[in-house]
Amino acid sequence: MRKGSVLSAFFGVMRRDALSLWRRRADALNPIWFAAIVITLFPLALGPEAAKLARIAGGVIWVIVLLASLLSLDALFRADLEEGSLDLMLTSAQPLAVLAAAKILLHWLATGLPLVAITPIAATALGLSPKALPVLLTSLALGTPIISVIGACAAALTAGLRRAGMLLSLIVLPLVVPVLIFGAGAVEASLTGTSTTQPMLLLAAGLVASIALGPLVCAAALRLGNH
Amino acid sequence: MNAFLTWLTSFGSPEKFHRVALRFEPWLLGLAVATGVVGLYLGLVKGPADYLQGESARIMYIHIPAAWMSLFIYGFMAFAGFCALVWRFKVAELMAMAAAPIGAGFTAVTLITGSLWGRPTWGTYWVWDARLTSELVLLFLYFGVIGLYNAIEDPRKGARAASLLALIGLVNLPIIHFSVNWWNTLHQGNSINLFAGKSSIHPSMLWPLILMAFATKFWFGASLLARTRAALVEFESGKEWAQAVLFGPRRPQA
Numbered sequence: 193m194r195k196g197s198v199l200s201a202f203f204g205v206m207r208r209d210a211l212s213l214w215r216r217r218a219d220a221l222n223p224i225w226f227a228a229i230v231i232t233l234f235p236l237a238l239g240p241e242a243a244k245l246a247r248i249a250g251g252v253i254w255v256i257v258l259l260a261s262l263l264s265l266d267a268l269f270r271a272d273l274e275e276g277s278l279d280l281m282l283t284s285a286q287p288l289a290v291l292a293a294a295k296i297l298l299h300w301l302a303t304g305l306p307l308v309a310i311t312p313i314a315a316t317a318l319g320l321s322p323k324a325l326p327v328l329l330t331s332l333a334l335g336t337p338i339i340s341v342i343g344a345c346a347a348a349l350t351a352g353l354r355r356a357g358m359l360l361s362l363i364v365l366p367l368v369v370p371v372l373i374f375g376a377g378a379v380e381a382s383l384t385g386t387s388t389t390q391p392m393l394l395l396a397a398g399l400v401a402s403i404a405l406g407p408l409v410c411a412a413a414l415r416l417g418n419h
Numbered sequence: 420m421n422a423f424l425t426w427l428t429s430f431g432s433p434e435k436f437h438r439v440a441l442r443f444e445p446w447l448l449g450l451a452v453a454t455g456v457v458g459l460y461l462g463l464v465k466g467p468a469d470y471l472q473g474e475s476a477r478i479m480y481i482h483i484p485a486a487w488m489s490l491f492i493y494g495f496m497a498f499a500g501f502c503a504l505v506w507r508f509k510v511a512e513l514m515a516m517a518a519a520p521i522g523a524g525f526t527a528v529t530l531i532t533g534s535l536w537g538r539p540t541w542g543t544y545w546v547w548d549a550r551l552t553s554e555l556v557l558l559f560l561y562f563g564v565i566g567l568y569n570a571i572e573d574p575r576k577g578a579r580a581a582s583l584l585a586l587i588g589l590v591n592l593p594i595i596h597f598s599v600n601w602w603n604t605l606h607q608g609n610s611i612n613l614f615a616g617k618s619s620i621h622p623s624m625l626w627p628l629i630l631m632a633f634a635t636k637f638w639f640g641a642s643l644l645a646r647t648r649a650a651l652v653e654f655e656s657g658k659e660w661a662q663a664v665l666f667g668p669r670r671p672q673a
Contacts, residue, residue, distance in 0.1 A: 345587060349567060349580045359566050363584060366559040367591050370598035377602055391601075398594075409587060416504075416579050 201286035205294035212271070213302055223260040223303050224310060230256045231314045242319050249318035250328055250379030254372055256314075257307045257332060258339060262361055264303050265343040268295060269351040269414065278351070278414070288414060293407035296344045304336030320379075327382040327392075331375040334395040338371050339364075341406030348413035371398065431508045433651045434660040440644040447644065451637035458630030466623050475539045482532040484631040485525045488639060489557060492522030496564070497589035500582025510647065512578035513654065515585065516568050517646035521639055523561035529554055549603035553596045560588040574654065 213220050234252055235245055272278040281291045311332055315325050346363040350356035378391040462480035499515035502508055533551060534544040545551065564581045571577030655661045 342587075346584075349584060350570070353570050356570075359563075359570050362559065362566050363563040366556045366563060366595070367587065369556055370591070370594045373598040373602040394598075409583070413580070413583055416583060417576065 196285075198286055198290055201284070202290050202294045205281075205291050206298050209295060209298040210302075213298070220264075220302055223263050224306055226263055227256050227260040227307060227310065227314070230259070231317065234318070246319040246321060247383075249315055249320035250324060250383065251376045252318065253311060253314055253320075253328065254332070254335075254376040254379070257304075257311070257336065258365075258368060258372060260307055261303050261336060261339045261343060262364060264299065265340075265347045265364070266357050266360055268299055268344055268347040270347075270356075273351050273417075282414065288411035289407040292344065292348070292410040292414065296340050296407065296410065299344060300337045300340040304332075304340055308332045308336060321383060324379050324382045327388050328379045330392065331378040331395060334392065334399050335371045335375040338395075338398050338402045339368055341402040341410075342367050342371075345406060345410045345413055348410050348417070351414070352417050371395070374398070428506075428508070431506075431510050433510060433655050433658075436510050437648055437651055437660070437664065440648045444641050444644045444648075447637045447641035451634050451641055454630045454637065455634035458627045458634055461630065462624070462627030466627055467621070472540055475536055478532050478536045480627050480631050482529060482536060483628060484635040485528040485532065486554070487632060488635045489522060489526040489529050489554065491636075492518050492525060492639060493557065493560070493585070493589065493592065496522060497582075497585045500585040503582045504579060504586070509575070509654070510651070512575060512582065513650045514643065514647050515582050516578050517643055517650055518639075519561055519564050519568070519581070519585075521642050521646070523558060523565060525635070525639075526554060526558045526561060530558065547603075549600045552603070553599045556595050556599070557592070560592070564588070 231252070234248075238244060238248075269278060272281070281288060284291065308329060311329060312325060315328060320328065343360075343364050346360055346367075347356075349363070350360055353359065374391040374395045378388045378395070381388045381391060459480065463477050466477070468474045468476065496515050496518040499511045499518060502511040503515055530551070533554075537546065538544050564585050567584055568574075568577045568581040571580055652661045652664055656665070
């Protein structure tokens with residue numbers, strides 16, 4: 193890996209983001225706490241009846257993961273914009289899409305992956321059938337990166353705004369409806385004993401498409417804000 | 420081709436657009452009112468009531484054209500947004516943003532008339548039917564575009580950002596529609612199939628529907644031109660032509 197190559201820029205951005213995340217590691221855990229608390233709220237609101245909770249566990253976890261992923265999106269480009277490193281990325285000789293891809297990947301590693309990692313605990317707490325757990329984990333592993341990609345595009349569009357939080361949810365949530373439907377649908381299918389192949393393949397297709405196109409759209413959105 | 424492009428881009432001049440729009444607007448509005456009045460008369464008064472659903476089915480003369488417009492306008496908005504992003508036409512930016520509230524309005528009309536119709540027919544205001552759900556998501560997509568445009572202070576930047584969002588939404592729209600259909604067949608076996616019963620529609624019902632489809636298109640045209648015009652004048656209020664529009668031609672100083 194030569195210095196100044198595209199790859200070194202990619203990993204350089206990732207390392208920098210990882211480092212700044214580590215320096216604020218208490219903040220980085222916020223999505224996890226959020227998910228844990230919201231999962232606790234569901235039995236409190238719906239009653240502790242195990243059969244009912246087990247029935248809705250898959251859908252509930254999917255919605256919570258979706259909302260928790262949104263929490264950290266707001267800040268994805270904000271800090272870079274404020275301290276000026278976004279300008280450096282925009283004027284960099286390296287393709288902006290590659291740098292955006294690095295930021296998106298790190299966002300997923302820092303938010304999506306930990307959420308997937310705590311899912312077995314949450315699923316057990318809600319009493320999800322053990323045979324549906326692998327399906328839930330796989331669907332989350334395929335779906336959360338798509339959420340990160342779409343979310344990053346929306347974050348790029350709203351980067352310069354002061355109160356972008358609500359707007360970000362308004363933009364992102366309709367766009368990720370298919371991810372939620374196929375993800376929660378796969379879990380539902382495994383519970384009812386039908387094949388999960390179709391929703392899984394559709395999620396995988398969505399993942400491939402968003403990896404291919406997402407960084408380009410994200411880069412275009414970042415450029416728009418900087419004319 | 421080149422001459423056509425030159426002709427087309429000449430509308431990129433705000434002043435010329437304003438002049439042409441002002442000339443077309445009353446015509447479009449007149450056509451909208453004329454076709455709308457005839458269509459509604461044929462549909463609501465003259466036409467037959469549905470043999471199965473009775474008088475309540477007449478709401479379709481508003482509901483169906485509005486539903487067509489909700490998608491048509493989204494497509495138009497994304498197309499105008501595309502032109503705005505690629506060629507940076509100021510007029511295209513303003514047109515895309517002028518189209519958004521009209522489209523959201525038609526989407527809301529579709530949802531409201533649909534649920535009013537659903538109450539006597541299905542016995543409930545709302546069911547999580549695939550069509551209803553996609554239409555609702557479409558409304559949220561419109562809200563996202565409008566919200567983003569309004570949130571960004573610089574209107575040109577805002578219009579371009581919202582245009583890109585409209586394009587992302589356009590790509591996503593078929594996927595959302597497909598996924599919602601898929602979800603619906605998964606969750607409920609006996610979904611209400613709206614259109615299964617009327618694959619062949621009687622001419623006495625088809626004509627008012629066609630007229631109303633034209634009426635809504637004309638209305639959209641008129642409303643779009645008026646909104647774009649107003650936005651142009653506001654945006655260019657410092658320019659001489661806009662001053663002339665607002666306060667009349669400037670008299671020579673005595």
